[in-house]
Amino acid sequence: MIHQFKIKANTVLRKVFFLFTLLLLASSCDTDETQTVVKFKNLVMQDEFDAAGAPNSSIWNYNIGNGDNGWGNNELQYYTDRPENIKVEGGMLHIIANKESFLGSGYTSAKILTKGKFEQKYGRFEARIKLPWGQGLWPAFWMLGDTSNASVWPEIGEIDIMENRGQEPTLVNGTVHGPGYSGGESITKAYGLKNNRFDTDFHIFGIEWGENYINFYIDDVLYNQITPANVTGNWVFDHPFYIIINLAVGGNYVGSPNTNTVFPQTMLVDYVRVYQ
Amino acid sequence: MKTRKYIYTKIAFLLGFVFIVTVSCERDLSSEAELAGYSKAGDVFIDGFTGGLDYYPFGDSYFKAFTVDAETKYDGTAAMRFDVPNVGDPTGAYAGAIFRLETGRDLSGYDALTFWAKGTTGGTINEIGFGQDFGENKYQVSTSFQLTTYWKKYIIPIPDASKLTQEKGMFWYAEGPENGMGYSFWIDDLQFEKLGTIAQPRPSILGGKDVVQQTFIGSNITVNQLTQTFNLATGIDQTVSVAPAYFVFTSSNPSVATVNELGKVSIIGTGNAIITAKLGGVTAKGSISIQSLGDFTPAPTPTNNASNVISIFSDAYTNVPVEYYNGYYAPYQTTQGQADININGDNIIKYSQLNFVASQFSQPTVDASQMSYLHVDIQVESQINPGAYIKVQLGDFGDDGVYGGNNDSNGVYTIPGSALSKGNWIGFNIPISALTGLTSRAHLAQIFFISDATITDILVDNMYFYKVPTAPTVAAPIPMVSAANVISVFSDAYTNIAGTDLNPGWGQATVVTQVPIAGNNTLKYAGLNYQGIQLGTAQNVSAMTYLHIDYFTGNSNALNAYLISTGPVEKAKALAVPTSSGWVSLEIPLSNFSPVNLANVIQLKFDGNGDIYLDNIYFHN
Numbered sequence: 001m002i003h004q005f006k007i008k009a010n011t012v013l014r015k016v017f018f019l020f021t022l023l024l025l026a027s028s029c030d031t032d033e034t035q036t037v038v039k040f041k042n043l044v045m046q047d048e049f050d051a052a053g054a055p056n057s058s059i060w061n062y063n064i065g066n067g068d069n070g071w072g073n074n075e076l077q078y079y080t081d082r083p084e085n086i087k088v089e090g091g092m093l094h095i096i097a098n099k100e101s102f103l104g105s106g107y108t109s110a111k112i113l114t115k116g117k118f119e120q121k122y123g124r125f126e127a128r129i130k131l132p133w134g135q136g137l138w139p140a141f142w143m144l145g146d147t148s149n150a151s152v153w154p155e156i157g158e159i160d161i162m163e164n165r166g167q168e169p170t171l172v173n174g175t176v177h178g179p180g181y182s183g184g185e186s187i188t189k190a191y192g193l194k195n196n197r198f199d200t201d202f203h204i205f206g207i208e209w210g211e212n213y214i215n216f217y218i219d220d221v222l223y224n225q226i227t228p229a230n231v232t233g234n235w236v237f238d239h240p241f242y243i244i245i246n247l248a249v250g251g252n253y254v255g256s257p258n259t260n261t262v263f264p265q266t267m268l269v270d271y272v273r274v275y276q
Numbered sequence: 277m278k279t280r281k282y283i284y285t286k287i288a289f290l291l292g293f294v295f296i297v298t299v300s301c302e303r304d305l306s307s308e309a310e311l312a313g314y315s316k317a318g319d320v321f322i323d324g325f326t327g328g329l330d331y332y333p334f335g336d337s338y339f340k341a342f343t344v345d346a347e348t349k350y351d352g353t354a355a356m357r358f359d360v361p362n363v364g365d366p367t368g369a370y371a372g373a374i375f376r377l378e379t380g381r382d383l384s385g386y387d388a389l390t391f392w393a394k395g396t397t398g399g400t401i402n403e404i405g406f407g408q409d410f411g412e413n414k415y416q417v418s419t420s421f422q423l424t425t426y427w428k429k430y431i432i433p434i435p436d437a438s439k440l441t442q443e444k445g446m447f448w449y450a451e452g453p454e455n456g457m458g459y460s461f462w463i464d465d466l467q468f469e470k471l472g473t474i475a476q477p478r479p480s481i482l483g484g485k486d487v488v489q490q491t492f493i494g495s496n497i498t499v500n501q502l503t504q505t506f507n508l509a510t511g512i513d514q515t516v517s518v519a520p521a522y523f524v525f526t527s528s529n530p531s532v533a534t535v536n537e538l539g540k541v542s543i544i545g546t547g548n549a550i551i552t553a554k555l556g557g558v559t560a561k562g563s564i565s566i567q568s569l570g571d572f573t574p575a576p577t578p579t580n581n582a583s584n585v586i587s588i589f590s591d592a593y594t595n596v597p598v599e600y601y602n603g604y605y606a607p608y609q610t611t612q613g614q615a616d617i618n619i620n621g622d623n624i625i626k627y628s629q630l631n632f633v634a635s636q637f638s639q640p641t642v643d644a645s646q647m648s649y650l651h652v653d654i655q656v657e658s659q660i661n662p663g664a665y666i667k668v669q670l671g672d673f674g675d676d677g678v679y680g681g682n683n684d685s686n687g688v689y690t691i692p693g694s695a696l697s698k699g700n701w702i703g704f705n706i707p708i709s710a711l712t713g714l715t716s717r718a719h720l721a722q723i724f725f726i727s728d729a730t731i732t733d734i735l736v737d738n739m740y741f742y743k744v745p746t747a748p749t750v751a752a753p754i755p756m757v758s759a760a761n762v763i764s765v766f767s768d769a770y771t772n773i774a775g776t777d778l779n780p781g782w783g784q785a786t787v788v789t790q791v792p793i794a795g796n797n798t799l800k801y802a803g804l805n806y807q808g809i810q811l812g813t814a815q816n817v818s819a820m821t822y823l824h825i826d827y828f829t830g831n832s833n834a835l836n837a838y839l840i841s842t843g844p845v846e847k848a849k850a851l852a853v854p855t856s857s858g859w860v861s862l863e864i865p866l867s868n869f870s871p872v873n874l875a876n877v878i879q880l881k882f883d884g885n886g887d888i889y890l891d892n893i894y895f896h897n
Contacts, residue, residue: 199475
């Protein structure tokens, strides 16, 4: 009896070992160890910029002109909706900064926003962008809060998913502005590419925004998380925000272009996608 | 029992182990595996020379400029130290060398040569780069950097790394003293790197300009100012000068102009061609649009002896320092062009859209006090309408040698359109004394051509001042004709007609002497108005063919030679004067003297002006 049991045990053992080696066989060639934890998987808005012509008016509005004092930053450009400054072509959104005399400004460019057309609280907001380059160029992919909680900035809140200075082609900043932490006091972190630049290829810029956190990522690198503990004032990122994409020229953040800056400069956006 | 169980266990383990090892992730030789070729190492000097690297200073440089310094270094154990000599140092007035490998490296995977450097002073290194190998220097790159007195990293981008598959020239530099003073600088961690942050290539030729050039068949133009510019991670552009081998040059019309791999353009046909270039597939900024006007005949080569010439523009002489051949006097001047056309080795000036244009040579000014003439060759390319002209204006800057100051003067000589020829070179010998208004010629500084657009396109060559020597310095050429064929009047080479009177008293003002010129007896007429030669006996020269005369005059502008037969019957032959190139040997066919009776020639006569030297006056056949 014991003898039979032992034989059975041996058989089972052998099978187990056999299965085990099979398992090892199956798993020994598997080299992928990435663990992705994706919380926002429900795609709720996207613009793949596939329809050539003007940007989709059901998603985007334009800001036109040079704002108040260069949009509050002493920027030098006049924003237009002309195809010379903004168009969808070849599956991309082109925002083009030109050096030209236009209605009192020395440069033209474009700025589009989803205000009143698409606004969302929380979620994953990302865009795939190839940046322009050169002293004095200031591309941005960012968000502003609606007026449900407050009516003015910085109380409405601002999330800058991506900002770049053209004379720093390897550096991008992710930032939040709010009451008590705005402008020069904003909460920001830079991310630098070690052996690459942002103007030679497309990179993905995005945030994951939840109730008490905003994660900033570029490509597959999570480079910053901002929580209520990190901000020196009220956490105002709890109401719907809209998206803005623009290319500014000059201003307090970046400084003016110089004689070495090559114009025209183009910011290329492959897509904008929003998830919940 | 126990043993069996354990054996089974062991066997199972062994089988499992064998299974894993033999079946798991076995890789064949990948298609991406590269066979060993040239070393891809990027180090040049970290703490010492990379293997196989050697140091070769330039032949006229200070040989001991380079040492390895173990005390002053950026990091590691040593750095390169360079000691630049003082100006005029007899052991070598500058520091410079190449650093070359015995065997080439494959640098195609890198994008820059980088290093850390500092200097004892903020000197600017004149030239620094790589690709110079004392061989073909095919992929040479150079730039210039200003040092700081603290360590700073410098980046020399590679214009197109795909070309550097077998490069020996790892590094080179040349630096002279700063304000005459030598100094030292150090370089450390010299290596090729793949930074990945170098982007936005902007190659350029000809300074990025679209040049338009009108020229001729046989002309050669070199595409120069070859550069490549990249944007660095610092947001700053870095430009380097590059060898032609990085570029691909193209002619839009090879039947008009060809361009070789060194960027040398050869004009071979008539018509238009545009020369462009690419580097690494990117089109360079700049181009040359060639308008070839076809065949070209050069101006006649000047024959004046160089010791009698002050040359402003000529291939036959050494030119004085000239600031420019076109002052581009905006806004009134429309004239384009300067001395930048070379056709088969002949440099010419081409002016287009001419209204007025000046050449200036005031550094220093030209003292033409001894000179008598301004020579210039002009070929008109455009239509010459009635009333057209070119005024040649000479400007003197006065005692102060600069423009203005109330001591300047200028004089104008007008060449009428009728004296010019479209498509042909015409030479002008302008007496400086004819330029009224020019009160001095001791500080000449400018030559203007002024057409007021009556003539718009001209070529200019051989602009020079010259003097005609007043006396010959060499003897007249020795006659070669056999004595049997000669009846000689005056020559050391033959027996002259007996009893000839070289100075008969005809009431002339001329003073006749015989002077030795380089040992040769020469007849000199000073202050000629007219002068005779009375032959000893009447001569029958009807069997002769020519009257030969060697003559020389620096200051005559009229001279005739006569034969006289009984009657008297005389006939003059005009001689071209002055003789700016020295002795002129003239063969005058005796038929020119008709109706003089050649069977009965009794006298010769000369009239005109100036001081005349004569020799070898003889009849021959």
